[in-house]
Amino acid sequence: MNISKNDNFSEWFTEIIKEAELADLRYNVKGFVVNMPWAVMIMKKMYALYEEELEKNNHLPAWFPAVIPKENFEIEKEHVEGFKAEVFWITRGGDKELEEPLALRPTSETAMYKMFSLWIQGKSDLPLKIYQSTQVWRHETKSTRPFLRGREFHWIESHCAFSSKKDAEDQVLQDMQMTENIMHQEFCIPFIFFQRPEWDKFPGAIHTYAADSLMPDGRILQQPSTHLLGQNFAKAFNITFLDENGKNDFAWQTCYGPAIWRMFASLISVSGDDRGLILPFKLAPYQIMIIPIHSKDDKKIEKKAEEVKKTLENAGFRARIDASNKSPGFKFNFWEMKGVPLRIELGDKELESKELTVAKRFDGKKIKIKEEQIVEKIKDIAVEIQRFLLKRADDFFLDNTSKAYSLEELEKTIKEKGGFVMIPFCSVEIDGKECNEKLKERLHVDVRGERFDVKENPENKKCVVCGKEAKHYVYVGKQY
Ligand SMILES: [Zn+2]
Numbered sequence: 001m002n003i004s005k006n007d008n009f010s011e012w013f014t015e016i017i018k019e020a021e022l023a024d025l026r027y028n029v030k031g032f033v034v035n036m037p038w039a040v041m042i043m044k045k046m047y048a049l050y051e052e053e054l055e056k057n058n059h060l061p062a063w064f065p066a067v068i069p070k071e072n073f074e075i076e077k078e079h080v081e082g083f084k085a086e087v088f089w090i091t092r093g094g095d096k097e098l099e100e101p102l103a104l105r106p107t108s109e110t111a112m113y114k115m116f117s118l119w120i121q122g123k124s125d126l127p128l129k130i131y132q133s134t135q136v137w138r139h140e141t142k143s144t145r146p147f148l149r150g151r152e153f154h155w156i157e158s159h160c161a162f163s164s165k166k167d168a169e170d171q172v173l174q175d176m177q178m179t180e181n182i183m184h185q186e187f188c189i190p191f192i193f194f195q196r197p198e199w200d201k202f203p204g205a206i207h208t209y210a211a212d213s214l215m216p217d218g219r220i221l222q223q224p225s226t227h228l229l230g231q232n233f234a235k236a237f238n239i240t241f242l243d244e245n246g247k248n249d250f251a252w253q254t255c256y257g258p259a260i261w262r263m264f265a266s267l268i269s270v271s272g273d274d275r276g277l278i279l280p281f282k283l284a285p286y287q288i289m290i291i292p293i294h295s296k297d298d299k300k301i302e303k304k305a306e307e308v309k310k311t312l313e314n315a316g317f318r319a320r321i322d323a324s325n326k327s328p329g330f331k332f333n334f335w336e337m338k339g340v341p342l343r344i345e346l347g348d349k350e351l352e353s354k355e356l357t358v359a360k361r362f363d364g365k366k367i368k369i370k371e372e373q374i375v376e377k378i379k380d381i382a383v384e385i386q387r388f389l390l391k392r393a394d395d396f397f398l399d400n401t402s403k404a405y406s407l408e409e410l411e412k413t414i415k416e417k418g419g420f421v422m423i424p425f426c427s428v429e430i431d432g433k434e435c436n437e438k439l440k441e442r443l444h445v446d447v448r449g450e451r452f453d454v455k456e457n458p459e460n461k462k463c464v465v466c467g468k469e470a471k472h473y474v475y476v477g478k479q480y
Contacts, residue, residue: 001337004274009217013145016268020277020337023146031144031151038338039147039264041285043154046260046267047133049186049282050156053178059129059158064111066135067102072110076236079109082203086138088151104137109204109255112159113237120251122242123163127171128251131158133260147265148221148480155259161239161251168228168252172209175226175256176452179211183223183258188280188389189213189266190397191223192420194449194475197428199436202255206230212448212477213266214397218418220448220477221266229253270393277339278362280389281382288312288319288378289335293328293347305346308356308374315375336361341385342378362388401475407442407464410476414443420477421445424461424470435465445476 001019005012017023022039035043051061067090074080088104091097105111112130120128133156144150158175162168176193183189191211201208202225210225234240234250243249271278281287290309292301305321312319322331328345335343345357345366355368358377362385369377400419404410413421426432428450436447450472458470 001274001276005216005269005272009215009269012274013265013269016272016276017146020339022268025146031140033146033150035154038285042267042279042283043260043264045283045285046187046263047156050178050182050258050260051131051133053182054131054156054158057129057174057178058127059131059160062130062132063134064105064108064115064132066105068105068108068111070101070103072114073103075110075114076204076233078232079204083107083138086140088137088139105134106136106138107257108132108134108136108157109159109233110237113233113239113253116159116161116251117237117239120161120239120241123244126161126163126241126251127167128161129158129171130160131156145265147261147268150261153259154261155257158256158258160254160256161234162253163241163243163249163251165230165252168230168254171254171256172207172226172228175224175254176209176211178256179224179258183211183263185390186280186282187263187267188386188393189223189263189270190393192475193452195428195452196225196449197432197436197447197474198430199433200447200449202227204229204232206232209452210449212420212475213270214400214419215266215269215480216396218400218478219480220420221262221480223263223266224256224258226256227254229255270396271389272339275333276337278389279339279341281341281385284339284341285318286320286335286340287317287382288342288344289331289340290319290321290344290346291328291331291335292321292323293345295348295351297348300351301346301348304351308344308346308371311375312378315378317375317378332359342381360385404464405461410445410464411443414445414478418478420448420475422456422473422475423464424458425472425474426463426466426468426470428472428474435463438465439476443476445478448475448477448479450474 001015003012003015021036024034027034083106087106090102135152135154137152140151160171191213193209193211196208205227207228211223212220213223215221231250239251240248290305292305295301309319341361343359354371358369359366402413403422404413440446456473461470463470
């Protein structure tokens, strides 16, 4: 590519989407893009891993209608206020006005919970854990970018109902663990879970916990959040169950939204380099590209390529041969741009020596592997790739997490480095909102919240904004 990720991340991101053929932005509706085959093939693998994890934890799949009647939508007051500005409405069918406008789902609480109230009667109907992999639509007014923010995006939403608060709280912890198992360990995207401040909660929730990740330019990208909804929605939608004493009680609820689209944006950005995508081995649509090198006996090379492909496929790998009439150099660059983890070069030399030349995308190195050892060795390399990507991502994340104890120090860190900065702060309740507004205005950062996993209490520290006694350490940063 012509643009370096470190010099100009934003342009690099635009360029890689075009060069690796991930999305086509020329679709003629503003804020909507075409997701191209290579991107969809990768995201389908991401979906599959996430769905497997959800189902392992007893979440069941369902497909809910994309339209939500206005009546449902207006049941929970905070929720409707929070989403009002972003909803697309369908008002006509053919040439007739609809009797009741239908919302294109911006999220599915109000579709699902209406049904939950019918499905849940007794305690034995709980827990109820339903998820769907789907698109949602929001009329974004901020500028849109493929995979980062769109008027249509692709995600998973999981909605649960329980008979006790404790069960709902446990679900929140399980959501965090799933994020760790899949987004971090499989997709190589590090994050911190924050409890969002009072002023930044999901509309209708008691608490919101969100996983913030980091982009290469030091800006923060929110990844999945999990919400403790308490009984707010259950009361609004009348989701009740008969408990063991014959008493009617409202269900306790949670919801969790891993947005595959946005995780893909992080995956591109965190792992990629100036030659294109670098993909975790499991997520690569093609894991090994075999490239025949023109020789005095092309037939022989072709036969060998087929043979190697068969061996790899029998071992469970996704292998392809690029037999197009482009030059080997072109093919090398092309598949490197696409992030194919391994390339096997096959020419006369390899045929004679019975050693395959294998080029590794992640470190750019070439090695020779004896033909009969190819399967075993590739298994080792797959582990090596994952370890490399994880470590590099984790190191970057740690390097970009700092502390500041005064506004000047914070300003300096944000200017020079970006990333997350931990500061002593007065309050994450609604009375801290004013200090957050000042931070936004002065430094264009906002409070992400208190870290969920590590509780650190400031002693004798002052809020860096107002100078009052600090009750919390919070993290701040510039947000996407
Ligand atoms: Zn303050």
